[in-house]
Amino acid sequence: MSETSSGVSGRPDLKRFATWDTAIIVLTVLVLVVASVVVDNFGTSRNFTFMVLDLMPILLIALPMTFIIVTGEIDLSVASTLGLTSSLMGWFWNHNLSIEMIIPLCILIGAVAGVLNGFLITGLGLPSLAVTIGTLALYRGLALVVLGDSAVADFPFNYTGWVTGTLGDGSIPNVLIPIIALAVVFGIVLHATPIGRSLYAIGANAQAAHFSGIRVARTKFWLYVVSGAVCGLVGVLWTLRYSSARADNGAGLELAVVAAVLLGGVSIFGGKGSLPGVIAGVVLLTALQNALRLEDVSGQALNIVTGALLVLSVLLPNIVTTVRGNWQRRRLRQSAAR
Amino acid sequence: MAEATALLEVHDVSKSFGAVAAVQGVSFPLYGGEAHALVGENGAGKSTIVKMLAGVHRPDTGTLRVNGADVEFAGPADAKAAGIAVIYQEPTLFPDLSVAENIAMGNQPLTRLRQIDRKAMHATAERLFARLGVHLDPTRPARGLSIADQQLVEIAKALSSEARILIMDEPTAALSAVEVERLFAVVRSLRDEGAAILFISHRFEEITELCERVTIMRDGKHVATEMVADLSVDDMIRRMVGRDLSALFPKQEVEPGEVMLEVSSLSRAGVFRDISFDVRAGEIVALAGLVGAGRSEVVQAVFGVDPYDSGIVKIRGKRLKPGNPRAAMAAGMALVPEDRRQQGLVMDLSIERNVTLPRERKLARLGLLFGGAERRAAAKWTRQLQTKLGRLSDAVSTLSGGNQQKVVLAKWLSTAPQLLIVDEPTRGIDVGTKAEVHRLMSSLAADGLAVLMVSSELPEVLGMADRVIVLREGRVAAVLNRDEATEESVMYAAMGQEAAA
């Protein structure tokens, strides 16, 4: 009995800091530090560039995905939108459009794909899970229709080179600039504007948000449009990075994005989560994969780690809450017995 | 009677949620052939007791005894098996299943092949409905039933299990007087057959009419268990609240000013039709009527959270865009909605975020919010309304019902409205806070605010309102001035011919 009461002190303070997003940030830093010591070549600037390039698509798509999941919805069509814009990029290039025309056009097409999602979900009131499973198939299918199983590869070097290149002295990859810029913008919008506040309210209780004068449907609609546009941009960057426009580019990426967002502490039910947590989730996922690959673990086997992390990110906080509750109840029973 | 073994005994039970002790050391017996009332303010722990008896929660300490033997319920199935049936405050139906399936769930009649015997199931439902005197098609899905009909299905469900212990948590809240009378007749016959009844209600006239014994709770603790005949209503209230009540309805006389809100021929198909009325500055106008008469629907359409098909809403003479709560807010309107948990508050968010939710845009500097302005605004308004809270950053769900209602009021008063619509402003809050809310509304009106109030509590309507608009089945049945409005005149208008028949 005495040992339980001695364990009580300090608990409440710990609880305030032990949220999942802080835990994941700490864990991420830990993994980065340990990996650079233990894994050969992990800390090199070449590897850093690779990691940033690997991280780019997941992180960029995770930004709008975080917003969408915070409002309690989901967008599973992101990777297919990416594939569709990649396909179209190749098709446009084959039809002699200039790359300066193609890039904004692709982002616009991504946005249009988002408009369809947004209309079906907010205009017709259909469940986002089902709608975006449908458009996941539809957009990937259209990508296949556009380009079949062929690839387009001859994009101009000054563009492909920029995406894979680095700034000045060679340690900072170029793509880090748009990544950081977008992350900052999304972070500010989510955490320090009225729009961000309304997203949390929508996710936690859409009806109460509506009664507070928040335009729930319109807000959600625009989130899907933004998500589509970002996917369009990522489709362009992906194509340029590999110098290859293919219909199956980014296939399955939606799972990695959702996994990273949930790993970052965003609740799948909406209303909870933070962008720093999500960024940590993406970095953690990418760093782990990178480190394991350097250690010659096969890429497909990495799926085990990704899947386990995804489940654990939701499971662990639940277990902690349950254990804490049981423990509290036991303490109450004991004090009552005395 | 007291010497007989209780069918069910609650013995010294306690239950805590986190740091909050919901129930502490409560004991009372339920005897067969007796209806037992459980009264207390909201937050007194009545619903927690119900959930323990239903097997949803397990008591932290103490025991439940059925027929004198200790029992432990691992889940609702165990409670059911012990002969306990519960009618919850909020209906718990399966919207996709038929009404008959809802009633039979768990003990459907089976054929020889252990398949469900649908014919027998429908016949049972028909029989139960006949006993309750309601007309419902057992084969229709539960989705789309009115609240009153849902409650009746719940009651039929409880009856179908032929339980020996029937627990009813505010079963009458949504029912009309006729339906309440029928329910009571059925409950009395069950009681006379030897069942034990636990009845929870906020309406004292129902308690004195139905129950023999009463247990009073306050702040999670047991106050008294006595025969109803030995107590007056005033005694019960005093013990519930722990002090005397003064001036429940402190209405101040105010000279009405200009017309603030003007509603003309507002209609929405299937919900309400041809509603016209106005509200002046300094005036409190009440919308009265039975549940389902369309009162909440009217004010929600006026505020713009619901659409309407035709008609005009004018505020200070200017026509308001329909279906647009933002325009309504900009024009100086505020709506404190009926359902606090679903419509009024975002329960998981902090008190601070809830209070500032409708005007984040105004609090932002250069479009940005860094917390300071929000904290100050929230602190100012919660203090003004004397809200009892820990930290502003606590989730609003940690507050008691009365304090939650104050947060909703703070949220809307902070928008500095000229017209305040309050829908059931004191539903489910304790008597003390009730008086505070009434005083607040009265002083707001005295300051020149126009107040439109929806209320199901007749004393509140009569005590607070300058004018009473009675709705019946979606239409205006009567407009009564303060001196014309009495219990009889309002009820007569609300029930129409039914009362005459």
Added chain:
Amino acid sequence: MTPLAIQKPRKPAMNFLKTRELGIVLALAALILYTTISNPRFLSGQSIRDNLLNTAILAVMATGQAVVVITRNIDLSVGSVLGFSAFTVATMMSDHQGLPMIVAIVVGLAVGAVAGLLNGVLVRYGKVPALVVTLGTLYMYRGIVYQWAGGSQVNADELPAHFLNFANDNFLGIPWLVLIALTVVGGATLVMRNYRVGRELYAMGSSPQAAELAGIRVARNLLGTFVLSGALAGLAGVLFAARFGTVDASAGTGYELNVVAAVVVGGVAVFGGSGTVWGAGLGALLLTVISSALAVLEINQFWQQAIVGALIILAICADRLVAVRIARSLRKRDAHV
């Protein structure tokens, strides 16, 4: 309020739901008719047989998925479970040529059931939403197969003849595969419609809170549901191995999409509580016939996936339309204004 108005329209909702399955049958008939007119060989015995054999695997998985979705959950791991089971059984049969078919089926079912049990435990006791759990196990089960198989594969010539023949053998003139699929779909439909446990599953999907309060054994039912879905995916793995003969670690990749599509197209609402198992079976048939019709009509095969996507969207739009219409008719019926 008026008793007269209530007695007249009997079961309008039931009729509406029936039109959903009827709608699929009609769409199917129109598609078959059109395709047959342009190429009569589409209705030849061999073509029908191929279509049914291809439907069988999808229909078996759709059955499990339909039951899961009816309880307001989802199982995205079925494709990976199929791969796991197919590789396990194929490896086992190539190592032990003498094992009878029934052993292969039992092992497949068992592998799937264990995978499903883990899903169910995580959903129920870990309180992790099914979408997250099965997304995670989709990765994990697939990763485990890859880790195990590496780049190797089991070829048809390594498998015993009786195992491969099972896919083509008939019983009373009906291919075994089709017979199994019919039994699975029919049995599940019956249980879901006429037995207590089936109705409890509908109740759980219709209102999870009410199900707990009603004393339904939610934990047992939920575990059972995920075990069923896993076991059926495992069974599908055995059928897959027998039908295609060649199995590597990627078997069944992406199948979850087709399975969910079949269920949604078949009229099972993603929010649970409504739809039928045989509707999902029809959905599987429709998807299969579409893809073979594309080939017969010489339409670019790349259109197939786009059509699947469009169908899913069309199906949920149709559901929504029906729901709105029902709500409106109910409101009119109840209205006294």
